[in-house]
Amino acid sequence: MHRRGVGLAAFDKQQTTRRFEELSNSISQSQVTHLNSQLSQFRTALTHFASTHRDKIKSDPSFRHAFQQMCTSIGVDPLAGPRKGGWWAELLGLGDWQYELGVQIVDVCVSTRERNGGLIEMEELLRVVSKLRGVSGGSITVDDIVQSIKTLEPLGAGYQVVEIGGRKMVRSVVKELDDDQTTTLALAQDQGGRIVEDMLIDRRGWSRERARTALENMLLRDGLCWLDDQDEVYGRAYWVTSAMKWDV
Amino acid sequence: MSLSTHTTPSGFVLPSIHAAPPFFTKQPNPATEAIVIEQWSKLILSYARHRKLFMLRVDDAETPGGEWDEVLRNERINRRLPPTHLESILTAMVVKGVAAYEPAKQTRSVLLYWRLPEEWAEVLHQWATSTGQMNTIMTYYEITEPAVPSPLSNIPIPLLRKAIAILAKTNRAQVIAIADGEGVRFFAPAK
Known part of the structure; x- marks a missing residue:
């Protein structure tokens, strides 16, 4: 009677595979459990953080900025999530806050569109929106406005933040600005809104025809500026309404 | 330069747009001119109500010293409303039904309806x-x-x-x- 040799053949192939499967299952099981517990811990921490600091996030702009930066760096969008508005947004109430600000931005842009041709300086927008919100609304920053305008994107209303002459402006009409217009707008901003042909000729080296065409286009075609035919020096001056500082 | 409201000697608060130089010019862009006219007719009616003025004449923009000077002129920025521009504003007000030519059959003087x-x-x-x-x-x-x-x-x-x-x-x-x-x-x- 032969004794079975002690060798690799002694291992039942199938049994081994099964054992490995069991082991791997139990390992991944424990990993999943671990991950789940970590995730729930993270959630609890976040919920706790959010509920503790909710008011501060809403009222303190620098805190809000830091919070949003933190969210971006760990790849969490405060407005995104499985549910409408996101559990994240719901947790913070930040979604509503952002939408509310969006509505206020639209309100200001639309109500000032007549006089500025649909182009408003960021600072001016911030000032008017802040006024609209009153003291209790807490202060807001340019960052908040930019964020809110992003949330308006799906509406397709064409709200856009553009940079003209190093200054941020919000455009509320779908209108492409050509280079000459951008230059003119930038110069007008330095002049409190008033601009004449000679400024473009002297400071930008334009020909008179080019300067006139740019200004007349803005006046007649785009409604971005108003004419003043009683100008003391030049007789004919253009006023870019979005670059003017209005108190009311 | 900031455009702000201004209180006149008669106690009327002029809107900030009254401090904007181009407000006094007839705008070549029809859409812009419509805004200017709308703002002017609002201003004229509220000033008339404030001072209980019933009549506005194109002449009021021609000769200084009248009861409409505070509105038709802005000495602080050295601007005045040209008579021709005033006349077209009056026309728009008559069309809108907030003023009527008085006497009839001319276009240089209106009765203002700050109350209809x-x-x-x-x-x-x-x-x-x-x-x-x-x-x-x-x-x-x-x-x-x-x-x-x-x-x-x-x-x-x-x-x-x-x-x-x-x-x-x-x-x-x-x-x-x-x-x-x-x-x-x-x-x-x-x-």
Whole structure:
């Protein structure tokens, strides 16, 4: 009677595979459990953080900025999530806050569109929106406005933040600005809104025809500026309404 | 440069747009001019209400020293509303029904409706009721120059006629010919 040799053949192939499967299952099981517990811990921490600091996030702009930066760096969008508005947004109430600000931005842009041709300086927008919100609304920053305008994107209303002459402006009409217009707008901003042909000729080296065409286009075609035919020096001056500082 | 409101010597608060130099120019862009006209007619009506002014003439923009100077001129920025621009603003106001040419058949002088004739009719009837003038005959002079100042003091006769005509339609007034012109008798509204 032969004794079975002690060798690799002694291992039942199938049994081994099964054992490995069991082991791997139990390992991944424990990993999943671990991950789940970590995730729930993270959630609890976040919920706790959010509920503790909710008011501060809403009222303190620098805190809000830091919070949003933190969210971006760990790849969490405060407005995104499985549910409408996101559990994240719901947790913070930040979604509503952002939408509310969006509505206020639209309100200001639309109500000032007549006089500025649909182009408003960021600072001016911030000032008017802040006024609209009153003291209790807490202060807001340019960052908040930019964020809110992003949330308006799906509406397709064409709200856009553009940079003209190093200054941020919000455009509320779908209108492409050509280079000459951008230059003119930038110069007008330095002049409190008033601009004449000679400024473009002297400071930008334009020909008179080019300067006139740019200004007349803005006046007649785009409604971005108003004419003043009683100008003391030049007789004919253009006023870019979005670059003017209005108190009311 | 910041555009701010300004309180005039007569106590009227001018809107910030009044401090904007281009506000005084007739705008070549029709959409922009519509905004300018809208702003001007609002300003004119509220100033008229503030000072109880009934008439506005193109001449008021031509010669300084009139009762409309505070609005038609802005000395702080050295701008004035050119008469031709005022005339087109008046035209727009007449079209909108917030003013009427007075006298008719010219375009240089208007009667301003900071209260519409219908509203004046109510004011008139209320005044007649509260001062116990029901069923008595009154001359127009007694209404426009009352011994005790009333909301109707100095109301122009053409506007008064319009208001009375509106009341007559609902049998709350009757125009009566009297020795030296016209008179009116007010009635309590029929129950």
